Amino acid sequence: MYCCPKCRTILQKKDRSYVCENGHVYDLAKEGYVNLLLANMKRSKDPGDPKDSLQSRKAFLSKGYYQPLSDQLNVWIAKNLPKGGSFLDAGCGTGYYLQRAMETRPDGCYDAVDIGKEAVRICAKLNPNANCAVASVFHLPVADGAYDMAMSVFCPYSKEEFARIIKPGGVLLAVMPGKKHLFELKEVVYDNPYENEEAGYKLDDEFVLEESCKVTDFIHLSGNDDIRALWNMTPYVHKTSPKDTEKLFAREQLDTTIDFLVMKYRRKG
Numbered sequence: 001m002y003c004c005p006k007c008r009t010i011l012q013k014k015d016r017s018y019v020c021e022n023g024h025v026y027d028l029a030k031e032g033y034v035n036l037l038l039a040n041m042k043r044s045k046d047p048g049d050p051k052d053s054l055q056s057r058k059a060f061l062s063k064g065y066y067q068p069l070s071d072q073l074n075v076w077i078a079k080n081l082p083k084g085g086s087f088l089d090a091g092c093g094t095g096y097y098l099q100r101a102m103e104t105r106p107d108g109c110y111d112a113v114d115i116g117k118e119a120v121r122i123c124a125k126l127n128p129n130a131n132c133a134v135a136s137v138f139h140l141p142v143a144d145g146a147y148d149m150a151m152s153v154f155c156p157y158s159k160e161e162f163a164r165i166i167k168p169g170g171v172l173l174a175v176m177p178g179k180k181h182l183f184e185l186k187e188v189v190y191d192n193p194y195e196n197e198e199a200g201y202k203l204d205d206e207f208v209l210e211e212s213c214k215v216t217d218f219i220h221l222s223g224n225d226d227i228r229a230l231w232n233m234t235p236y237v238h239k240t241s242p243k244d245t246e247k248l249f250a251r252e253q254l255d256t257t258i259d260f261l262v263m264k265y266r267r268k269g
Helices: 051-062 067-080 096-104 117-126 159-165 183-189 224-232 242-249
Strands: 012-014 017-019 025-027 086-090 109-114 131-134 147-153 166-177 207-221 254-267
Touching: 051 096, 051 117, 051 224, 067 096, 067 147, 067 166, 067 207, 067 254, 086 096, 096 109, 096 117, 096 147, 109 117, 117 131, 147 159, 159 166, 183 242, 183 254, 207 224, 224 242
Parallel strands: 086 109, 086 147, 109 131, 147 166
Antiparallel strands: 012 017, 017 025, 166 254, 207 254
């Protein structure tokens, strides 16, 4: 349930717009999403991941390379989302995990937010039955206690916002890279590759960690296009020299570990 980012009153959907009781109006884009990100909430003119990175992510994920992660998330969604329950994908990206969640539990009510307009555009086209909005995860334009469940996959997060918007007894699913995630890829690029730091979300006393597990697999990339797509969707692309990047781009095949830390938190109360 979205709220007006200006006055925090509930938004009602009317035709092709969201309207609050104070007369603030937010029109739907042709793809069906709404922009609820105010100018003073932006740190740059066009926040979020760049278009080429998002297109790479969309192409790569569509081939099922990260399906083991999605499968684990869907096990917990099937068990913990009540029938007709409310679900928020906080930092939805291109909407791959949301799409598979909706296939698993089509009876849910699904919302999605991301700070990147292009990401939300892609997500909305992929998930026409979800409510999609451009918004910051640090200033979520949603009502207090609006959700039975929220999901955060490789995203920044606000413990205060999750505590505010998830109902008492509700669930937060969180995903971070595991120690060995893409380690063989990093061995190609870097002289001294490092393991990722592995830690859960810091949620103070508002949530209890009920379950956690590792999702690990070994994937084979049989073409240069998939190798480039994977690289382009990682944070390494922004901090690696062209010389080191070319080591990877010269490859036609790559075998690498995927390793995820998946956590299920329960909101106290």
